[in-house]
Amino acid sequence: MPGEVLIFDMDGVLVDVTASYRETIRRTVQYFTDREVSHEFIQDLKNAGGWNNDWALSHKIIRDYGVEVDYDTVVTQFQTFFFGDGKDGLIFQERWIAKPGLLERLGARYRLAIFTGRLRDEAQVTLDRFAKTLPFDPVVGTDDVVHGKPAPEGLLKISDITGGARLRYVGDTVDDARSARAAGVPFIGIASPDNPRRERLVTLLEAENAVAVLNDINDLESVL
Ligand SMILES: [Mg+2]
Structure with missing residues (x-):
C-alpha cells in the first residue's frame, strides 16, 4: 500500500x-587485552540491551578486563580493523x-x-x-x-x-x-x-x- x-x-x-562488526569487536578486545571473547559473550551483552554502539561495547569489555585505554583510541583501532587499507578490512566480510x-x-x-x-x-x-x-x-x-x-x-x-x-x-x-x-x-x-x-x-x-x-x-x- x-x-x-x-x-x-x-x-x-x-x-x-558476524564476520565483520562482531569479529572487529573480538579483534579490538584482543588487541588491547590479549583476551579472546566469544561470539556468545558478545551476544549476551547485546541481549542485555544498551550496547547497540560497538565502539562503546568494545571499550566496556576492555575496561572490564582491567585495561584502561581512551575511548577514542579504541575507536581508532576498531576502525582500522574494520576498514583496513580500504581493500582488506573486515567490512568486506x-x-x-x-x-x-x-x-x-x-x-x-x-x-x-x-x-x-x-x-x-x-x-x-x-x-x-x-x-x-x-x-x-x-x-x-x-x-x-x-x-x-x-x-x-x-x-x-x-x-x-x-x-x-x-x-x-x-x-x-x-x-x-x-x-x-x-x-x-x-x-x-x-x-x-x-x-x-x-x-x-x-x-x-x-x-x-x-x-x-x-x-x-x-x-x-x-x-x-
Ligand atoms: Mg542490528
Whole structure:
C-alpha cells in the first residue's frame, strides 16, 4: 500500500555482520587485552540491551578486563580493523542477506527506509556495494540523532520525514525492539538460526511486543 513505510535495521537484518562488526569487536578486545571473547559473550551483552554502539561495547569489555585505554583510541583501532587499507578490512566480510528480488518486491509495495546504529556514511558504503539500485529513503544513521537506540528518536524522525505514514520496524536486537515500542511503531524481530543465543533473543523480542520473530528477512512477506 502506498504510504506505508518498512524501516530496516541494518546489521543482522540486511547484512550478516558476524564476520565483520562482531569479529572487529573480538579483534579490538584482543588487541588491547590479549583476551579472546566469544561470539556468545558478545551476544549476551547485546541481549542485555544498551550496547547497540560497538565502539562503546568494545571499550566496556576492555575496561572490564582491567585495561584502561581512551575511548577514542579504541575507536581508532576498531576502525582500522574494520576498514583496513580500504581493500582488506573486515567490512568486506559482510554478507547481504536478502535474496535477489525480495527488496524489489517490497519496494513496489512499501517505501523502504533504514534506521541504523552505524554512521550514515558507513551504511552508505554497504548500500553502494550491495543495493545500489534500491531506493532506501531516508537512511537515518547514528550521527543523525542525538539519542541512539533504544531511544525512539530515529523512528520519530522517519515518521516526520514520511509525513506520518504507517511505519513498521524490522530489527534484530532488544534495543531495536525498545526503540520501536517507545515510538509506537510495530516491530518485527529477526533471530537468526546462527545466533548463539537465539532462544533467549526470541523470548526477549517477544517480551518487547514483537508482532513476529523470523529467521531472516527472506521470510518477511509471510507476515506483511
Ligand atoms: Mg542490528
